[in-house]
Amino acid sequence: MIAAFAYLIATSTRNKVLSQIKRVKNPRYAIALLLGLGYFWMVFFNQTRSQRAGAPNPFASDLFGQLVPLLLFVVISYFWIVGTDAQALAFTQAEVSLLFTAPVSRRALILYKLARAQAAVLTTTLIWVVIFRGKGGSVERALSYWVVLSIINTHRLGVALVRASSGEHGTAGFRKNWVAILLFVSAAAAIAFGFYGVRDALSNAASGGAAATAIVGVMTSPPVSWVLFPFRLAVAPAFAEHGAAWAQAMLGAVALFALHIIWVLRTDSQFEEAAAEASVKQAKRLADLRSRGVSGAVLNTKVNRRTIRLAPTGPRSVAIIWKNYLFLMRTGMTRTLIGLPLLCALLAIVFKGRTELGEIMVAVTSFALIFVTVIFGPMTIRNDLRGALTRLPMLKTMPLRGRQIMLAEIASSSSPTAIMQFLLSISGILALSFLPKVPLPLEMRIGILMGAPILLLGINLANFTIHNGLALLFPAWVRMGEGGTNGIEAVGQTMLVMIITLFMLFVLLIVPAAVGAGGYFYWRSLPLVAFPFVGIVSGGILAAEAYAIMMMLGGSLEKLEPSQVG
Amino acid sequence: MISVNGLTRQYGDFTAVDRISFTVNPGEVLGLVGPNGAGKTTTLRCLSGIIAPSLGTVTIAGHDIQKDPVPAKDALAFIPDEPHLFDHLTVDEHLRFIGRLYGVADVESRIGPLLDELEIADKRRAMSTELSRGMKQKLAIACGLLHDPKVLILDEPLTGLDPGGMRRMRATIANRAKAGAAVILSSHLLTLVEELCTSLFIIRRGSCVASGTLESIVATRPDLAGKSLEDVFLELTGTDERAPTA
Secondary structure, X not given: OXXXXXXXXXXXXXXXXXXXXXXXXXXXXXXXXXXXXXXXXXXXXHHHXXXXXXXXXXXXXXXXXXXXXXXXXXXXXXXXXXXXXXXXXXXXXXXXXXXXXOOOOHXXXXXXXXXXXXXXXXXXXXXXXXXXXXXXXXXXXXXXXXXXXXXXXXXXXXXXXHHHHHHHHHHHHHHHOHXXXXXXXXXXXXXXXXXXXXXXXXXXXXXXXXXXXXXXXXXXXXXXXXXXXXXXXXXXXXXXXXXXXXXXXXXXXXXXXXXXXXXXXXXHHHHHHHHHHOOHHHHHHHHHHHHHHHHOOOOOOOOOOOOOOOOOOOOOOHHHHHHHHHHHHHOOHHHHHHHHHHHHHHHHHHHXXXXXHHHHHHXXXXXXXXXXXHHHHHHHOOOOHXXXXXXHHHHHOOOOXXXXXXXXXXXXXXXXXXXXXXXXXXXXXXXXXXXXXXXXXXXXXXXXXXXHHHHHHHHHHHHHHXXXXXXXXXXXXXXXXXXXXXOHHHHHHHHHHHHHHHHHHHHHHHHHHHHHHHHHHHOOOOXXXXXXXXXXHHHHHHHHHHXXXXXXXXXXXXXXXXXXOO | OEEEEEEEEEEOOEEEEEEEEEEXXXXXXXXXXXXXXXXXXXXXXXXXXXXXXXXXXXXXXXXXXXXXXXXXXXXXXXXXXXXXXXXXXXXXXXXXXXHHHOOOOOHHHHHHHHHHHOOOHHHOOOEHHHOXXXXXXXXXXXXXXXXXXOEEEEEOOOOOOOHHHXXXXXXXXXXXXXXXXXXXXXXXXXXXXXXXXXXXXXXXXXXEEEEXXXXXXXXXXXXXXXXXXXXXXXXXXXXXXXXXXX
């Protein structure tokens, strides 16, 4: 059986690589590959030069070394609390048809899934070696990144199995996995307790350095230091010096990886035991669970059937926006898009007159979220052409021009993102307004809010146009579908896309930024004029740039054929 | 209503469809038949605007599908063998979506009778993911028929339907043709083709091997006289692999 699985993985990987190489025969792909390789060579080359010149290296920083295990804990907590079951347990349709019906134990399937994930883990490792610096040579760094990525991947699968077992068998499943659940809850409680103990030191910290010292103090003292021990073990090779120190660190990390594999297989065994105890009804529910995993469906099964009214006549492309907005509603994304800014605004009101630090935190969080959603928003909110391209034949029979489809698809994802960001800017300004000493004058705050909608819409139109344009021009290289990325297998690709798209967004921002800056300096004494000018004119130019690109991409969409996608 | 002239489609050096021409007038049902890999699906995809021909033209309701795609697509409905539906829309919402795309002003009054005709009225509020394979196919058919297309292109339309559904679908196709639609039907179910089609277009390795009514085809090949459509098909396509005798 192992030989069959190894054959499947090896031949699938080989064929995938060969088909990607064949794509390079197309001049568009060849030029993109050359540009990409040139860009990364420059980054790598400059990196090596700057290393020689003694430029700052984050892996040499103690604070960074202390924070990475905490960051890893946050990632793991996300798996436990939010859950990533659908994708972690997902098998392809072909795997379900051929492997689930074959005489293969579920344990063997789990091992196969772990092995299959290695292709993606190795790809991400390669990208990280190029992007990140660290101590040690390239091979040592590659192994260091590989082990931490493998641990994260295995942990995610283990969490998905525990959650599936608990979800499927209720208290019986919970009892079977009580050790793992108790360990996580205890770890989370210990960390929360540790940070709660230094809340005063953190809130009274006079500088960033003092706050960092307080954080490091918590993390190096029990109980937090105990809890973070396995996380430090996982990332230790990336921070270890050459030779024996690295080998020792690697040994610990590999042992942790091995423990994870044992845990996953044991979890699976318990899962099967629980399934064996189950009735016929429960067995059917297990099949349902598996089939949900197959599609990796993000759709809520207890789906909200509230709808939005759609007039039968009017601009036809509105139907596409309507359909894509329903996707946001039905997948619960609307709640996040509206709920997060509302929560920030609510906290700002609650903190009013009570805590200055609270108001500052709300303002910082609101503005940070705007920044984060500009960068990562298009990777999560994908109810646009990237989702529609999986149904290209249907898209191409619609009585619409390519440019109309492009505009509707991009408006579907960029407009809700812009609305969320505008609401966040309101909550941020609101929090600032509740401070005893308001840092911005009233005219400036009003001016910012007047300019923000158009500016944010322009930025998002440009940003989402870039993401959709890449998917349209390089459909074989860009991940399709509406689902967001939350698996380790997508990290490498996500980082590449992020670097490329941010660079292109930067290029599109040059003219609007120059015009906006000129206007701002001309009217800077009149904030009620300067800020709306910046927002409306810069946002307008960005939107115009995006519109021009969409019109060009419309032609490409009309020429795109199903065989080119996927 | 459908005019195909010198349609050729190449994939690199491989010619999937080679200079085929035919016309389907209102009220006619053309049966597009051929063995696996003959080029039927490629032809249907060219006709419906999913892929572009390498050479030749396709005219739908007087509009070239490449040069003037919107009015051409407005007049046609393509129902593929594999239904492509949206996971997050209900049956009703699929039809409203299609109604808006095709500007069907009286969509509300059309949905009920159409769902009744296809016997999925009780699934009106169901999500497409909750439908069986056959129900999904019925929904895809309903989406195709909603805007009362002048041109109907069907690729294995009976796939996944139960016997009752098949019978109703046959009646639906016949009724649409009677009402003036030009229909192209591609299927391996030769009894369906024989029952519904007014003419045949037999394709093999991308080229036409015979076209016209069954009688006219037989007239050009007297050796086929008195044979069933299945025998005629196997003779013309050179795929006569009779089952081995015990």
